[in-house]
Amino acid sequence: MQFTRRGFLQALTATAGAAVLLKGRPSKVGQAAEDVERWATPEEIFVPSICQQCPGGCGLLVRTLDGEVAGISGNPLHPINRGTLCPKAFGGLQLLNDPDRLKGPMARAGERGSFRPIGWDEALKIVTARLSDLRTKELSHTVAVLGGQYRGYRDTLWTRFSEAYGTPNYIRVRCLAPEKPALAHHFMQGVTAPVGYDLAKAQLILSFGVSLLEAWLGPVHNAQAFARLRRSSERPRGWFIQVDPRRSPTAIKADRWIPIVPGTDGILALGIANAIIREGLYDREFVEEHTFGFEDWVDGSGKRHLGFKELVLRDYGLLAVSAATGVAVRSILEIARSLASIKPAVVIGERGPAYGADDLHTRMAIHSLNALVGNIGVPGGLLIQGELPLAPLPVAKKDEIAKRGLAQPRIDGAGEEQYLLTADTPQLLPERILKKNPYPVNALFLFATNPLANHPAKEAFAEAMKQIPFIVSFSPFLDESTAMADLILPDHTYLERWQDDQVTHLAGFTCFSLAQPAASPLHQTRNTADTMLGVAKALGGSVAESLPWEKYEELLREGVKGLFQAGRGYVTTLHAEESLRKVLERQGYWVPEFKDYDGFWKALLQRGAWWDPTGIPVSRKALLKTASGKFEFYSTAxxxxxxxxxxxxxKTGPFFSALGAGKEEDLLFLPAVPIAPAEETKSFPLRLNTYRLLSRPTGGGRNQPWLLEQPAVHVEASWEGWVEIHPATAAAAGIKEHDSVWVESAKGKIKLPAKLYSGTLPDIVHIPLFGGEGPNPNDLIGNETDIFRGFGLLNTTRVRIRRA
Amino acid sequence: MALWGMVIDLDRCTGCQACVMACKAENNVPAVGAKEAKRGRIISWMQVLTETDEEHHGEKTRFIPRPCLQCDDPPCTKVCPVYATYRNPDGIVAQIYARCIGCRFCMAACPYNAKYFNWHTYQTEKPGQNPDVSVRPKGVVEKCTFCHHRLQKARERALAEKRDFDPNDYVTACAQACPAQAIVFGDLSDPTSAVSKLAASPRAFKLLEELGTKPKVIYLSEGEGRG
Amino acid sequence: MVEIDDLHERTLLAPIAHTGRGFYWAVAGLSLLILWGVLAYLVQFSEGLGVTGLHQPVSWGFYVTNFVFFIGISHAGTLISAILRLSKAEWRRPITRMAEVITVMVLFIGAGQILIDLGRPDRLMNVIRYGRYQSPLLWDATSISAYMTASLTYLYLPMIPDIAILRDRLGKRKLLYSVLALGWTGTEHQQRVLNRAIAIMAVLVIPIAISVHSVVSFVFSMTLQPMWHSTIFGPYFVVGAIFSGIAALIVAMILFRKAYGLQDYLKPIHFRYLGQLLLIMALLWFYFTFAEYLTGYYGAEPEEMKVFWAKFTGPFWPFFWGMVLCNFIIPISCLVSLSRHTIGKVLAASLSVVVGMWLERFIIVVPTLSFPRLPFPQGIYSPTWVEWGETAGSFGIFALFYLLFTKFFPIISIWEIREGREGVKEVEERLISYLPGEIEEKT
Amino acid sequence: METSDRLIRALQWVWVGFAFFLVGGIIIWIVHLIRTSWSLDDTLSASIGISLVAIPIFLVFMGVVFYVFWGVAVHGRER
Incomplete structure (x- = not known):
């Protein structure tokens, strides 16, 4: 049959036309229609989603063309990032289409590391069989679940599952718990909700080692606040002081960079307090009426107690502080005077990794500066994070086995002996599993964490995992820990799954982000929440009853109903509408936007987030919830x-001796940080400081080429980690730029390219936590544990360097 | 005719490189790989340059995000032997990838190093790319185009909705993504636009202004102290 | 082999008549080099310019250096032979053709370097279809094509009488020679036409040659880069070109003198004169270099000084001081006194000048690109085997074609030598005419 | 006039024709450049300026080649 060109085209359009009507867009009708489909403009939908590359919780707008993801931009309505993003967000595109992603569930075939693909039902059968077998043998407590850096209903789901199943061992392996208040704030102010910092209105920001613009809880939100601090129409240019051993990009952007010996931030804070008190610059009114333990005082039994003022004046003279911290006296005085004179100010002393050995007292010392200059209860100072009015879920049903399991002691020893104050101590896991103390672990679940890469004691962890008979990993990649697993049930990436994010700890407002899958899953992966709901149903009994939901979506829908009935807050809308609603709310009218819950749910999916901008508790009453109703320098709690x-x-017990045996009694409860004598440095002269890069996503981001290629701006590096060395120290060791260098600590040694960077003290070298395959600073870090937060101490290791 | 320009406030910019990654995602700019990056062949249309002033004792460091400055008198279009780079009616220095013979004269002529070369075939059709921007073959020069495809799409949308073109519909990927809102994009010829107001600020300066290339990206210098 | 009676014809046609073993060895060696070059280009053509050492700030390297270098050498020929012919310097007779051949051969290779340097050589037609004269590259194209046609004509015209001799005397390739000889029978009218044409071409070639190399320098000086954007580049490149041209010519002359036993045609006197010309050019070149760097240093603009110190003490110091050594110190020390073993000294001087001038072009192109105005991340340019391969290949092709030329046509112009011998009396009168006062008739 | 003589003469015409073709081609190319720069309104002055110098030079070459060919190959044979 001889086709003329015109004839061919007509036939083509006819079939294509039919196809279009058939399914709303041109379906694949034989080879000829292939071109037609490519010519036809694809259907473009923008789906709101949430970025999971860091705990910042920014809202995304994912551009999909015919269901395929084609671009990522910021969700303009989302209150946290208002349409802007950090560099990591765009790595999401490459995370989704990463060729190394696991295509489906796999089971171990033969020894560890070799796998065979299996179907989902068979995989679930294996898990359920193992779990029910352990339950019947009353060994439910020997199941351990390691959870990484996530929050929201996924955490709730895992908590319920552990309670219903009967294991106390749901352990969070993360150095930053954003939904819990810092210990220092809890003890000094008695708060139960996390304390936020009103960066947007502050005129002075003094940050102790918190790289605001690079890491810590949402660099996008901090960048916006920093931008308004610098240039905003309402007020003059703010002042920003960064105390940091490293001249990080945050320190570069600060007005003053105060180089400091790592771990001595607390001592510097007390030195500043000394200067403020001696020059009488402190907020007399606030200190006298709203604080306790400032002056010396006598307790009920007539015993005299040291006051904060006396402590500071006695032990923390400027010369001693300057010697310990390496900060010139002139700088200490300058900080003290500017902190006291520029109002409103905010002092930030809260970050992921611990400051040093005595982390609690260091943070109490830093936080006491806020009290000294009266930042508490004023706009531009501290705020309390509001509560999210989510609907309370029915209590998880616990049968006999569950109750007995939950009664067992935790394997990581959190909440006992010297770790009394920690919620999770992942640092101790390896040795306790190896010693089978208190009992052997029979099953291990790894969710969103890769302990064999980012756990300081990762070698011990590898040994420990060898002894665990049944390991399940939910990682979408075959990373180090997953390679040791017996069963892999790969999770979706965040662009393919139902997702929620309850952001706390930022500018005080409460924000609940909700996201539907932006694209249909590319591989045979499954949302871990759905997997666990399936396992719970298969286990039956009280476990199935306490996790009744068919799909994760239903759990979210049930929880979000609380927001609809809360009677406050809005689904985010355009700026104009929002300000109108705020005006109305100030006069006490809160107009519900939606009649029924369905409309509310659809709007929430359409716009991405619900938030309550008004009524942020700033008042002193909300901030000071201690027994005495005052800010307690001397923490009675x-x-x-x-x-x-x-x-x-x-007194000889582990907790008391760890807290501070041999110290004066009162110093335990005051923000007193001991000035350690200069220790001998013969074999390892330099100190190692590790830091997190803005361009490295959580989970290592091993295969996101854009981010790997341009990881940093202050040094010239690409595709691999590096070690920053002061030019003088490098010259002494005969090291030139880009030379590869051995960095050696007592525990191990790694080889990294050297970058000469003058933004550091000469005796400190800095290695970024780069993630991915390359050499890992965790091989160097000694396994000292921070007894207050259960995570490893990342900046106390001593090292030496030599040319490779 | 609209004179598209950009103001970058160096006081607000935190050197986070969100603009760099947004540009790479929007324009399918390839990651050249470890070996090629080590050889110094990273293609990055928007690149954050770090200027350290070693002589000063507390040496000052400054982050300069540098797109193509879309000069009004571009030294690169003068030297191109085949009219493969030219200043189009929108005032944007465009690049014709199909005509470029890869002589790299424009790269040598540009004082801002805003032109990048495809030394190998770095980018091929891959999932997750932006279909509005063509992928560049090996052997041609590529550069920032102020996301020119977004201007065309905005114009088409205005036509489709039968209204005249509103300049605010057109914003570059980097300006949209910048968390510190340090990059402001708009029409310099319209005095009421944010860009024109900022460009008139006393802090405004242009990069290598003495070369007379009349760049359309205006930088605002960092402030000192308070106020 | 036909018996050739005339002494000159026999020695000068000897290279064409029979080929010795040396010739084959030379061809084999050179074709090895060319093979390396061709292989390198094929690899580069398929994989892209990434196989070279070039990278982001340093987008030009070996190929552009070779382009300027070979175009520089092309000035040896027509310029020198034209000037000597116009100034009626009798000692030019055995040198002119050798010089003109260098020009023609090296021009093709020089222009070829630009093609090798292109990222998309398959789109060369774009230059023809969409060319624009605002680009200095197009000025290059025009002036080089003009210079190519001029030097081809200027080479071909004086060869016509020699081709006629070959057509009559030599048995081989009769058809080729008779076509090329254009029916030359040595009649008086033909001689007058030829002399007038050569005179016109001699006059015309000099400005074109000057224009070629100043336009090549405009490729750099028209940009705004530090140490490129300067007014001295035009004359500086022309001086450098003549300088390297003479050196290349001397090297070629010495090689052919030894290979074909032309000792009594290329006498030490020729080399002494050329040596003195080389000395003058060395001094002139040093003067221009000194002037350029002094103005740069004294003006002390930050960007200029970055490049300046990169050359003097920075990563490029070996090339810079190597250049000064090869271009100034060695030639001066060799050429100052040329009375004893002239050939050895002149050869040493010109070899070092050829190397020095290649370094000079490298020092102009690469450091400026390596240290841009803005703090762009800099890498150090290190050429790969591909670039060395193509450089070696270019030298190989040039030498091979030169050798093949000597197999087809006499390297020294036979009729000019004969004209020189017959015209001795006439030259004498001309010399006397230079003297002041009346010429008393000598009986 | 044996056949080989006529063949040589023809080949000589071809040889000179080739030279004319080359130089003529370049001139036509320059004219083309002027036309494109005029139609694209792209620095017409540069194109005209350069062609004012380039085209006469190439015409001179044509002249010289023709003069030599005419003087040597065609007329010079007898006188």
Whole structure:
């Protein structure tokens, strides 16, 4: 049959036309229609989603063409990032289309590391069989679940599952718990909700080692606040001081960079307090009426107690502080005077990794500056994070086995002996599993964490995992820990799954982000929440009853109903509408936007987030919830905890001796940081400081080429980690730029390219936590544990360097 | 005719490189790989340059995000032997990838190093790319185009909705993504636009202004102290 | 082999008549080089310019250096032979053709370097279809094509009488020679036409040659880069070109003198004169270099000084001081006194000048690109085997074609030598006419 | 006039024709450049300026080649 060109085209359009009507867009009708489909403009939908590359919780707008993701931009309505993004967000495109992603569930075939693909039903059968077998043998407590850096309903789901199943061992392996208040704030202000910092209105920001613009809880939000601090129509240019051993990009953008010996931030804070008090610059009114323990005082039993003022004036003279911290006296005075004179100010002393050995007292010392200059209860100072009015879920049903399992002690020893104050101590896991103390672990679930890469004691962890008979990993990639697993049930990436994010700890407003899958899953992966709901149903009994939902979507829908009935807050809308609603709310009218819950749910999916901008508790009453209703320099709450522990274990008990045996009694409860004598540095002269890069996503981001190629701006590096060395130290060791260098600590050694960077003290070298395959600074870090937060100490290791 | 320009406030910019990654995602700019990057062949239309002033004792460092400055008197279009780069009616220095013979004269002529060369075939059709921007073959020069395809799409949308073109519909990927809102994009010829107001600020300066290339990206210098 | 009676014809046609073993060895060696070059280009053509050492700030390297270098050498020929012919310097007779051949051969290779340097050589037609004269590259194209046609004509015209001799005397390739000889029978009218044409071409070639190399320098000086954007580049490149041209010519002359036993045609006196010309050019070249760097140093613009110190003490110091050594110190020390073993000294001087001038072009092109005005991340340019391959290949092709030329046509112009011998009396009168006062008739 | 003589003469015409073709081609190319720069309104002055110098030079070459060919190959044979 001889086709003329015109004839061919007509036939083509006819079939294509039919196809279009058939399914709303040209379906694949034989080879000829292939071209037609390519010519036809694809259907473009923008789907709101949430970025999971860091705990910042920014809202995304994912551009999909015929269901395929073609671009990522910021969600303009989302209150946290208002349409802007950080560099990592765009790595999401490459995360989704990463060729190394696991295509489907796999089971171990033969020894560890070799796998065979299996179907989902068979995989679920294996898990359910193993779990129910352990339950029947009353060994439910020997199941451990390691959770990484996530929050929201996924955390709720895992908590419920562990309670219903009967294991106390749901352990969060992360150095930053954003939904819990920092210990220092809890003990000094008695708050239960996390404390936020009103960066947007602050005139002075003094940050102790918190790289605001690079890491810590949402660099996008901080960048916006920083931008308004610098240039905004309402007020003059703000002042920003960064105390950091490294001249990080945050320190570069600060007005003053104060180089400091790592771990001595607390001592510097007390030195500043000394200067403020001696020059009488402190907020007299606030200190006298709203604080306790400033002056010396006598307790009920007539015993004299040291006051904060006396402590600071006695022990923390400027010369001693300057010697310990390496900060010139002139700088300390300048900081003190500007902190006291520029109002409103905010002092930030809260970050992921610990400051040093005595982390609690360091943070108490830094936080006490806020009280000294009266930042508490004023706009531009501290705020309390509001509560999200989510609908309370029915209590998880616990049968006999569950109750008995939950009664068992935790394997990571959190909440006992010297770790009384920690919620999770992942640092101790390896040795306790190896010693089978208190009991052997029979099953291990790894969700969104890769301990064999980012856990300081990763070698011990590898040994420990060898002894665990059944390991399940939910990682979408075959990373180090997943390679040791017995069963892999790969999770979707965040662009392919139902997702929620309850952002706390930022500018005080509460924000609940919700996201539907932006694209249909590319491989046979499954949302871990759905997997666990399936396992729960298969286990039956009380576990199935306490996790009744068919799909994760239903759990979200049930929880979000609370927001609809809360009677406050809005689904984010355009700026104009929002300000109108705020005006109305100030006069006390809160107009519900939606009649029924369905409309509310659809709008929430359409716009991406719900938030309540008004009524952010700033008042002193909301911020000071201690027994005395005052800011306690001398923390009575801490004293209670210590007294209880002493009553139980006596003064020689592990908790008391770890907290500060041999110290003066009162110093335990005051923000007193001991000035350690300069230790001998013969074999390892340099100190190692690790830091997080803005361009490295959580989970290592091993295969996101854009981010790997241009990881940093302050040094010239690409595709691999590096070690920053001061030019003088490098010259002494005969090292030139880009030379590869051995960095050696007592524990191990790694080889990295050297970058000469003058933004550091000469005796400190800095290695970024780069993630991915390359050499890992965790091989160097000694396994000292921070007894207050259960995570490893990342900046106390001593190293030496030599040319490779 | 609209004179598209950009103001970058160096006081606000935090050197986070969101603009760099947004540009790469929007324009399918390839990651050249470890070996090629080590050889110094990273293609990055918007690149954050770090200027350190070593002599000063507390040496000052400054982050300069540098797109193509879309000069009004571009030294690169003068030297191109085949009319493969030219200043189009929108005032944007465009690049014709199909005509470029890869002589790299424009790269040598540009004082801002805003032109990048495809030394190998770095980018092929891959999932997750932006279909509005063509992928560049090996052997041609490529550069920032102020996301010119977004201007065309905005114009088509205005035509489709039968209204005249509103300049605010057209914003570059980097300006949209910048968390510190340090990059402001708009029409310099319209005095009421944010860009024109900012360009008139006393802090405004142009990069290598003495060369007379009349760049359309205006930088605002960092402030000192308070106020 | 036909018996050739005349002494000159026999020695000068000897290279064409029979080929010795040396010739084959030379061809084999050179074709090895060319093979390396061709292989390198094929690899580069398929994989892209990434196989070279070039990278982001340093987008030009070996190929552009070779382009300027070979175009520089092309000035040896027509310029020198034209000037010597116009100034009626009798000692030019055995040198002119050798010089003109260098020009023609090296022009093709020089222009070829630009093609090798292109990222998309398959789109060369774009230059023809969409060319624009605002680009200095197009000025290059025009002036080089003009210079190519001029030097081809200027080479071909004086060869016509020699081709006629070959047509009559030599048995081989009769058809080729008779076509090329254009029916030359040595009649008086033909001689007058030829002399007038050569005179016109001699006059015309000099300005074109000057224009070629100043336009090549405009490729750099028209940009705004530090140490490129300067007014001295035009004359500086022309001086450098003549300088390297003479050196290349001397090297070629010495090689052919030894290979074909032309000792009594290329006498030490020729080399002494050329040596002195080389000395003058060395001094002139040093003067221009000194002037350029002094103005740069004294003006002390930050960007200029970055490049300046990169050359003097920075990563490029070996090339810079190597250049000064090869272009100034060695030639001066060799050429100052040329009375004893002239050939050895002149050869040493010109070899070092050829190397020095290649370094000079490298020092102009690469450091400026390596240190841009803005703090762009800099890498150090290190050429790969591909670039060395193509450089070696270019030298190989040039030498091979030169050798093949000597197999087809006499390297020294036979009729000019004969004209020189017959015209001795006439030259004498001309010399006397230079003297002041009346010429008393000598009986 | 044996056949080989006529063949040589023809080949000589071809040889000179080739030279004319080359130089003529370049001139036509320059004219083409002027036309494109005029139609694209792209620095017409540069194109005209350069062609004012280039085209006469190429015409001179044509003249010289023709003069030599005419003087040597065609007329010079007898006188």
């Amino acid at each position: 801490l004293k209670e905890v210590v007294d209880k522990a002493v009553k139980r274990e006596g």
